[in-house]
Amino acid sequence: ETGVTQTPRHLVMGMTNKKSLKCEQHLGHNAMYWYKQSAKKPLELMFVYSLEERVENNSVPSRFSPECPNSSHLFLHLHTLQPEDSALYLCASSQDLRARGNTIYFGEGSWLTVV
Amino acid sequence: EDKVVQSPLSLVVHEGDTVTLNCSYEVTNFRSLLWYKQEKKAPTFLFMLTSSGIEKKSGRLSSILDKKELFSILNITATQTGDSAVYLCEAVGGGTSYGKLTFGQGTILTVHP
Numbered sequence: 001e002t003g004v005t006q007t008p009r010h011l012v013m014g015m016t017n018k019k020s021l022k023c024e025q026h027l028g029h030n031a032m033y034w035y036k037q038s039a040k041k042p043l044e045l046m047f048v049y050s051l052e053e054r055v056e057n058n059s060v061p062s063r064f065s066p067e068c069p070n071s072s073h074l075f076l077h078l079h080t081l082q083p084e085d086s087a088l089y090l091c092a093s094s095q096d097l098r099a100r101g102n103t104i105y106f107g108e109g110s111w112l113t114v115v
Numbered sequence: 116e117d118k119v120v121q122s123p124l125s126l127v128v129h130e131g132d133t134v135t136l137n138c139s140y141e142v143t144n145f146r147s148l149l150w151y152k153q154e155k156k157a158p159t160f161l162f163m164l165t166s167s168g169i170e171k172k173s174g175r176l177s178s179i180l181d182k183k184e185l186f187s188i189l190n191i192t193a194t195q196t197g198d199s200a201v202y203l204c205e206a207v208g209g210g211t212s213y214g215k216l217t218f219g220q221g222t223i224l225t226v227h228p
Binding site: 004041042043044045056098100101103104105106107108 | 146147149156157158159160163165205211217219220221
């Protein structure tokens with residue numbers, strides 16, 4: 001138990017579906033992140049939120065839409081995805097932004113398969 | 116462009132062996148380097164290194180950073196099958212308020228009994 005909970009753990013969706021991934025952190029952290037982990041590729045940072053404000057969108061296609069309603073919750077809304085978007089999506093949180101020397105805590109991840 | 120390269124990409128050893136994993140980095144305004152262990156689930160934090168030459172140690176694991184040569188090593192002594200995992204290295208650079216975050220591709224370690 002890392003204090004960061006992601007649901008669902010597994011998701012299969014068609015290319016025309018709309019679905020959402022949910023992340024909740026119970027650590028009282030101020031910063032939250034979405035990462036994508038594909039086979040044989042490094043972890044890719046997608047979005048960074050600090051105090052519910054998006055501070056980075058790392059050139060992510062608009063078919064991925066993040067939402068941070070409060071500092072404990074982070075969503076990733078998915079719409080008209082492509083098969084190459086199939087990956088493990090990891091949510092993470094840190095006490096403050098990483099430039100200030102904070103370590104990061106990852107959730108268990110959501111395995112997404114786009115068919 | 117910031118870059119983190121880990122080597123080897125995979126490693127197979129037997130229990131009791133000692134392994135050394137390497138991580139080289141090129142990042143702008145380097146702040147810190149972190150090591151994680153990932154076993155089919157969330158990566159878990161191992162070490163954060165900010166200063167050269169100061170070894171961080173936790174049980175059989177230790178790590179050190181060389182800011183002049185831009186690399187870090189992670190040592191695991193007396194390996195056990197439970198050490199089998201992907202080991203990830205991350206470099207945190209500056210230039211933005213949140214830190215420029217770059218992961219290496221990971222080293223897959225397999226420890227046989």
